[in-house]
Amino acid sequence: MLLLGLLLLALLALLAGACLLWGQWKRRSLHLPPLAPGFLHLLRPNLPIYLLGLTQKFGPIYRLRLGLQEVVVLNSKRTIEEAMVRKWVDFAGRPEMLSYKLASQGYPDLSLGDYSLLWKAHKKLTRSALLLGIRSSMEPVMERLTQEFLERLRAQASTPVAIQKEFSFLTCSIICYLIFGDKIKDNLLHTFHDCVQEVMTLWDHWATQIVDIIPFLRFFPNPSLRRLKQAMEKRDHFVEKQLRWHKESLVAGQWRDMIDYMLQEVALPRVEESPGQLLEGHVHMSVVDLLIGGTETTATTLSWAVAFLLHHPEIQRRLQEELDLELGPSASGSWVSYKDRERLPLLNATIAEVLRLRPVVPLALPHRTTQPSSIFGYDIPEGTVVIPNLQGAHLDDTVWERAHEFWPDRFLQPGKSPRTLVFGCGARLCLGEPLARLELFVVLARLLQAFTLLPVGALPSLQPQPYFSLNLEIRPFQVWLQPRGMGGPNLGKR
Template sequence: MLLLGLLLLTALAGARLLWNKWKYRSLHLPPLAPGFLHLLQPDLPIYLLGLTQKLGPVYRLRLGLQDVVVLNSKRTIEEALIRRWVDFAGRPQMPSYKLVSQPYQDLSLGDYSLLWKAHKKLTRSALLLGIRNSMEPLVEQLTQEFCERMRAQAGTPVAIQKEFSFLTCSIICCLTFGDKVKEDTLVHAFHDCVQDLMKSWEHWFIQVLDIVPFLRFFPNPGLRRLKQALENRDRIVEKQLRQHKDSMVAGQWRDMTDYMLQGMGKPRAEKGHGRLLEGHVHMSVVDLFIGGTETTATTLSWAVAFLLHHPEIQQRLQEELDCELGPGASGSRVPLKDPARLPLLTATIAEVLRLRPVVPLALPHRTTRHSSILGYDIPEGTVVIPNLQGAHLDDTVWEQPHEFRPDRFLVPGTRPRVLAFGCGARVCLGEPLARLELFVVLARLLHAFTLLPPTGPLPSLRPRSHCGINLTMQPFQVRLGPRGAVAPGLSQHQ
């Protein structure tokens, strides 16, 4: 199937190239990179950044049957997504997106429209207003419980990525469905569902459909597995929605689902956008789980890996935490309202997000009308890829950009914006929650434990060569040494 697809792709790409040359003959388009198999390159964000040496920060390349525009600098990304946000707010409707979103478009993958704006407003309100009084206490509580579980494994190698994954899934479960879901059964069901769905969606059997759509008519075991994962996803979410509708009290909400179910029927300020239905709440829940579990867990894992390589930074962080929270694993509250009281921790999180933005190429945008970037014409309907990781490694903005140096964010007046969560109309809705989790979990973890490498080499800081949407890392283990108490057979200085 792959060989047939490549042969057909070559023929169609040639025909498409000739058509585009004629169609856009009068426009000043960005330069075109040669070739059309760019997706096969390992470390794709770094490869795309390398092309800027010859082509500049804005260029086109062929991905399958279409040309896409790649933005590789902070300046070009902000020009497109902030200053010209209306022009670049669309989302291409690729086969895999349509499959994952059926029958209602979700927020991450949905195209720009008035209905999409209303959907976004409802979900954002649920996150920032519906649970504003419970978010911080819940994250604190579940993180404390997480640290107690880790204390029971002190001194033994821990697969910390899996532990972070379950923690972030537990947080999303409780915020979305209420305290009643603290039972491990439901959390495990959602966790396994997200894992299976992401693994299925990122398989090359599915990714190739977005490049050569007609291959969906050929036998595809990956497509069958994805459909099964989607059916399981919808079954779990629908059950929770039914239970909420049966027990809901009008005018009161226990969690985000209650808030969204009661808010979907309220009149909106903008007319003509259509009506929000229960299916939109369904897809908001899906977005919260897909976008709010593995992404945050992966960022936490990268932070641990970097600190294992830089024990001097870890020691300074612990000194800062001891000064602010008191020595040892005390019960002092993390200063959530004033993160400036923990400046090094805030800077370390920013540096991890800069070096390892978990979605390094964001999700592709689509121009809603003719626009321009740096004087180049960008026609309506163009697919645009913001290379966030490339922008974070721009040596015209960042000094020694490949080095892990949290102190760069401690210098007053020299703090460029980190784009890890995107920007503009498509900025990640879960950014406030993700930043809260990163701050609380790392503060509690480093206050209670010293991160120690297991026997053998340190974890690799290189991402997996051929990753999907997320910038994943090689699995690794860490030993957690309780601070102020040494586990049997474990030295704090090992």
């Protein structure tokens, strides 16, 4: 049995090598980006920063091999916008990966699905439902959930708080209320939250990632993949149960939440010029994408914001002075609507700077060319996997003054700071951007109104977890939350 397995492995390696040589022969006449040598780039710590470092030798666009897969990496704002905005049609595809197939379970997926006119209609449906929810009821709901969040924190004010976990549950609660409505029970919130955590942990596991870069390993036993599939099935069971309940209680012409709106939209008769029929499966995957994409990403950004403010207490003090001046002293102050957010310029600038330095999905999701194209004179063949290094682009010294420093004031200088790419750009722009920006604004404002953030012992590390995962993970840390207006000199000395 062992000998048979070794022979199969050797045969698969031989086939992979032959395919690689055939691909190189076919492209011999093309002017391709330079190739960085090596196969183990994915094992480098702080991968986005490592990829940015390669630009010193190879320029802002180059090729490298991740296992058996050759990819093109874009490391500057100019190259990313050239591909994703000006030539977006050529670069709007997604690669076919085993983990993507497991994540979608055969449903039409927004985040991981390939570009098509039907995909475009799917995105429009989801974005319309999201924006409708934000306009009609989201800000009051978010304000209420944030106040409940602050009450939980006040109960822990005398002890160190692992604030990442609190942020994670808060952001999951917000997205669940938006999708499922205000009738959702607390036990279901915890169930959804645990499910999201399990899916993200298994998806980021090295044993899952490795089959995407060395595909023939899928033929060997992989407990991580098996557990991921089981977690996806559990996720789908939860979503299907909610869809059934919504269909049974639906009132035509009314909607309580995003699911109600989307179910009624897909039930409308198909018009002649439509690209295809949107189905209930599209609604299912819209829900999944919003749950997975709208929980840990925003929670991680909030955690990075707290870590940076612990390192820069002078910025925290200025933020609290701004809040007190505009809204009144401490947590008893009034509130400002998100549409009037320009009244809090330093808060907006701080959020922008956190997003610039720590874009939560630093390498975005990989793109794939749907037809032959080019970027700044380099040929990019059809089917090429393209990785936009968003964090690298945000640390480009030729674009950003004091690029590696936390300096929110850069965004207070009118017309001097370029636009960040943290939510991507072009056709694949993150549809959750409006909700994420609303959450960051409301939660940070209310948190800093209510508490002064103090370190527990040593300051938290500003270096992300060293090895690559989809999100730019922050290292675990705790924080003291000193209620404002209470002085608390002993607490401040901890």
